[in-house]
Amino acid sequence: MRYLFKTDYGQDIDLAKHDGHRFWYGLLLTALLLAPWWLGDYGLAQLSFILIYAIAGLGLMLLAGFTGQISIGHAAFLGVGAYTQAVFAAQGWPLPASMAVAAALSAAVGVVVGLPALRIKGVYLGIATLAFGFIVEEVLARWESVTGGNAGMSVGSADVFGWKADTDMSFYFICLACSVLATLGVLNLLRSPIGRAFIAIRDSEISAQSMGIRLAHYKTLAFALSAALAGIAGALYAHKIRFLSPDQFGFVQSVDLLLLVVIGGLGSVHGAFLGAAFLIAMPQLIAAGKDLLPAAVGQAPGLQAMVYGLVLVAFVLLEPMGLYGRWLKLRTWFELFPFYRRGMFKRQRSFQKSERLK
Amino acid sequence: MGVLQILIGGAAQGCIYGLIALGFVLIYKATETVSFAQGELMMLGAFAGLVLMTVLGFPFWLAVAGAVAAMLVLGMGLERLAIRPVLGQPAFSIVMLTIGIGYIARGAITMIPAVGTETHTLPVPYAAGVMQVGGLVLGLAQVVVIGVTAVLCALLYLMFRFSRIGIAMQAASQNQLAAYYMGIPVQRLNGLVWGLAAAMAAVAGLLLAPITFVHANMGFIGLKAFPAAVVGGFGSLPGAIVGGVLLGVVEALAGFYLPEGFKDVAAYVVVLAMLMVKPNGLFGEKLHKKV
Numbered sequence: 001m002r003y004l005f006k007t008d009y010g011q012d013i014d015l016a017k018h019d020g021h022r023f024w025y026g027l028l029l030t031a032l033l034l035a036p037w038w039l040g041d042y043g044l045a046q047l048s049f050i051l052i053y054a055i056a057g058l059g060l061m062l063l064a065g066f067t068g069q070i071s072i073g074h075a076a077f078l079g080v081g082a083y084t085q086a087v088f089a090a091q092g093w094p095l096p097a098s099m100a101v102a103a104a105l106s107a108a109v110g111v112v113v114g115l116p117a118l119r120i121k122g123v124y125l126g127i128a129t130l131a132f133g134f135i136v137e138e139v140l141a142r143w144e145s146v147t148g149g150n151a152g153m154s155v156g157s158a159d160v161f162g163w164k165a166d167t168d169m170s171f172y173f174i175c176l177a178c179s180v181l182a183t184l185g186v187l188n189l190l191r192s193p194i195g196r197a198f199i200a201i202r203d204s205e206i207s208a209q210s211m212g213i214r215l216a217h218y219k220t221l222a223f224a225l226s227a228a229l230a231g232i233a234g235a236l237y238a239h240k241i242r243f244l245s246p247d248q249f250g251f252v253q254s255v256d257l258l259l260l261v262v263i264g265g266l267g268s269v270h271g272a273f274l275g276a277a278f279l280i281a282m283p284q285l286i287a288a289g290k291d292l293l294p295a296a297v298g299q300a301p302g303l304q305a306m307v308y309g310l311v312l313v314a315f316v317l318l319e320p321m322g323l324y325g326r327w328l329k330l331r332t333w334f335e336l337f338p339f340y341r342r343g344m345f346k347r348q349r350s351f352q353k354s355e356r357l358k
Numbered sequence: 359m360g361v362l363q364i365l366i367g368g369a370a371q372g373c374i375y376g377l378i379a380l381g382f383v384l385i386y387k388a389t390e391t392v393s394f395a396q397g398e399l400m401m402l403g404a405f406a407g408l409v410l411m412t413v414l415g416f417p418f419w420l421a422v423a424g425a426v427a428a429m430l431v432l433g434m435g436l437e438r439l440a441i442r443p444v445l446g447q448p449a450f451s452i453v454m455l456t457i458g459i460g461y462i463a464r465g466a467i468t469m470i471p472a473v474g475t476e477t478h479t480l481p482v483p484y485a486a487g488v489m490q491v492g493g494l495v496l497g498l499a500q501v502v503v504i505g506v507t508a509v510l511c512a513l514l515y516l517m518f519r520f521s522r523i524g525i526a527m528q529a530a531s532q533n534q535l536a537a538y539y540m541g542i543p544v545q546r547l548n549g550l551v552w553g554l555a556a557a558m559a560a561v562a563g564l565l566l567a568p569i570t571f572v573h574a575n576m577g578f579i580g581l582k583a584f585p586a587a588v589v590g591g592f593g594s595l596p597g598a599i600v601g602g603v604l605l606g607v608v609e610a611l612a613g614f615y616l617p618e619g620f621k622d623v624a625a626y627v628v629v630l631a632m633l634m635v636k637p638n639g640l641f642g643e644k645l646h647k648k649v
Contacts, residue, residue: 070450116630120637122449123392123592127584128633131626134581142619251581255457262454301475302468302574309461316455317443 002335013191015184032176036169045240046284048172050276051179052236057260057272058186059229064258065267066190067222068202069117070126073133074257076113077227079140079249081106081234083147086155086244095160095174095235102235103228109136110227114220121205133254140246152245155238165239175236182229186269189225198222202267259308263315265322274323282308321345363494364610370500370569372606373507375625377562378583379590379598380514381555387531387593388551391441391449394456396559397580398463403429403560404572405467408478418483426560433556437549460577468574475574480567499568506565510558511599518595527551585629591642600640604628 004011004018016022036044060074081102088098116128140147147153157166158174165171189195197218200208209215238244256279264275286304297303319326325345333340381396393399406428410421440459444451468474487498518524530537530544538544563576570576586605590597605625613621632639 064450070453072453116633116637120633123386123453124588124633124637126392126453127588128630130581131585131629134626135623135630138619138623251578258454258457262450266450297469300469300471302465304465305461306465306469309458309463309465312458312461313440313455316451316458317440320444320447320451 015187015191029180035176036172041168044168044172046280048168048175048236048240050273050280051172051175052233052240053257053260053276053279054273055179055182055236056230056233056257057264057276058182058269059226059233060257060261061264061266061269061272062186062189062198062229063222063226064261065271066195066202067198067219067226069219069222070122071113071129071226071254072126072251072258073113073129073131073136073254074226074230075249075251075253076133076136077106077110077230078234078237078253078257079136079246080109080227081231082238082244082249083140083153083234084231085235085238086153087146089156089159089239092159094162095158095165095239099232099235103231106231106234107224107228110223110225110230111220113227114223117219117223118216130251130254133251137246137250140249147244147246150246152243154243155241158239171239175240178232178236182232183269186229190269194218194221259312261322263311263322265324266320268322268324270327271322271324274327278323282311363496364614365607366494366496366504367500368607368610369603370503370606371609372586372603373503373599374562374566374569374579374602375583375586375605376599376602377507377510377558377565378580379587379602380510380595381558381562382583382587383590383592383595383598384551384555384558386587387595388527389441389445389548391445391452392456393552393555394453394580395436395460395463396555396583397577398460399429399433399556399559399577400563400566400580401467401572401574401577402432402463402563403556404480404563404567404576405473406560407564407567408480408572409473411481412478422564425564426557429556429560430553432553434549434553436556437552441552442545442548464574464577478572480564480572482568484568497569503565503569506561507599510561511596514595523547523550582625585625588629589632589639591639594639594641597639597641 002018002020006012011017016025031038032047035047039047056074056078059077060071063069063071063074084102084105085098088101089095093101113129113132117125120128141150143149144151157164158171159165160174163170165174190198197208197213200211200213201215201218201222205215241248260275260279261271262275263278264271264273283304286307290299290303315322321328329345332344378396378400381399382393385391385393385396403425406425407421410416410424411418414421416424436459440455441452444455482499484498484502489496489498489501518528526537526542527547527550529540530542530547534544563572566576566579582605583602586602587598588601589604590599590601605628608628609621609624612624616624
């Protein structure tokens with residue numbers, strides 16, 4: 001059991017609360033930096049995908065997990081980022097510049113989507129973002145002069161001021177750098193007044209408003225930042241997958257991103273990474289498990305959708321805090337051994353909070 | 359005449375949206391949760407009808423009744439097993455839960471060998487029928503859709519207006535706690551509402567089957583029922599049908615007059631415009647929350 005004695009107000013907002021944090025996150029970062037030497041090529045490619053999805057997940061986490069605004073069309077921002085990157089990379093822009101443009105354009109689109117969010121909330125917002133996602137997908141499919149339409153569009157390798165990131169290893173380092181920066185950025189944001197305003201809005205809009213938080217301003221900001229992160233992820237995604245087509249950014253992708261944040265654990269930065277790892281590892285696990293099952297089940301085409309659905313339902317019903325919540329429980333169990341009680345993380349059942357009280 | 363024919367075709371399609379949207383609205387009014395699995399329930403209903411008709415060889419009417427009854431039971435079971443335990447948690451959880459249920463339904467159907475991966479036609483007696491009214495040539499399937507929707511709406515209206523259960527449902531949807539104090543078994547009613555919504559979805563699936571086909575991905579049409587529900591005002595039953603028909607007609611007109619591609623997004627453009635202009639929809643009530 002660790003006791004933290006705070007001797008300084010600065011400790012309240014330190015990113016690393018104690019030496020344990022510094023040690024373990026340092027170790028993690030070292031392991032990731034050395035990954036090309038202990039992981040095979042295939043593993044490295046998968047790890048890059050995890051990092052890319054984690055960045056997009058951080059964006060959605062900021063919006064859904066911390067600001068409480070649901071978005072069922074987040075793949076649209078990913079798509080805007082990816083196509084912007086593809087177009088500018090084809091014109092020979094260096095990666096940092098084109099990525100900045102991709103993020104900025106996604107953020108601008110995010111502001112546009114955020115505007116209705118000022119008037120509507122909850123379910124309506126979900127449907128507005130859903131509708132928006134479909135429209136963007138259709139635009140990507142029909143604007144053939146820029147996006148190549150349904151025939152798709154191929155993307156070259158990333159180019160950082162003349163240095164070509166054309167191997168798995170070099171591109172992995174770009175992904176790693178982006179995801180570390182994005183994580184630090186989000187962590188910093190969350191301990192700043194802006195992040196606190198986001199969380200206040202999530203917990204109660206009316207209380208937040210009466211504390212002087214401008215809802216319109218902060219909701220739009222949340223949408224813009226979230227979309228910008230998705231745009232960065234999209235830019236990396238474009239270079240990673242090398243071939244873009246509109247159906248990669250449809251409803252299924254949006255649901256995958258939601259799956260990521262819910263399974264990772266809504267409202268935790270760790271959750272974005274855990275969820276991304278889960279999302280990437282899942283198809284592999286299913287493929288590995290296929291051969292163990294009887295052929296009638298194992299080879300059926302619907303297996304993957306079925307497993308996704310079951311996992312999602314199981315998490316919502318049994319572990320609403322996601323993988324990160326499971327980890328918290330495990331850690332607390334060890335820390336408090338043998339005094340852990342089952343009820344420590346019990347969620348209070350509230351009566352249905354009506355949104356239409358008169 | 360051409361325009362009128364397009365309008366009727368659109369209205370028939372819109373009735374399907376409306377029927378699915380009715381399911382959303384019923385559930386939303388009763389439990390303030392949104393079911394993203396409604397389209398998949400519709401798909402399950404269509405498959406249930408298909409299996410009853412082709413595999414078990416039931417006559418048409420019996421198969422329809424059987425499919426609807428099966429979905430009623432399934433809906434009630436779903437509420438009991440999956441929805442009731444998470445009531446009271448954020449709306450987000452339930453949205454994800456129903457998305458998960460949709461995945462499971464789609465996966466489960468696809469896993470059935472020789473049925474799930476194929477595209478089937480539902481052998482209905484009126485499948486290829488054509489009706490001539492004046493100079494109009496109408497597919498019988500479309501006329502049946504519109505007719506059945508009208509009858510269902512009338513039945514629902516009568517139920518909510520005159521039957522004890524309907525009035526109890528109205529009470530529970532206005533204030534669950536107060537209704538509970540008045541001796542209304544709110545939980546059992548919620549189960550019934552889910553059953554009713556699933557049954558409506560099954561009807562929609564059986565009506566849609568002769569127009570398109572029966573396949574595992576037909577549930578995606580449920581995503582167009584959301585805009586219908588929103589346009590009509592999410593908490594309004596007549597609004598759902600009106601919104602559905604409106605969207606169906608707009609889609610049909612967009613398909614005819616606008617370039618290719620607009621038809622698929624017409625519904626979403628309309629709903630975004632509606633949310634900008636009148637977030638509560640055509641028939642929604644404007645309510646303010648007091649602290």
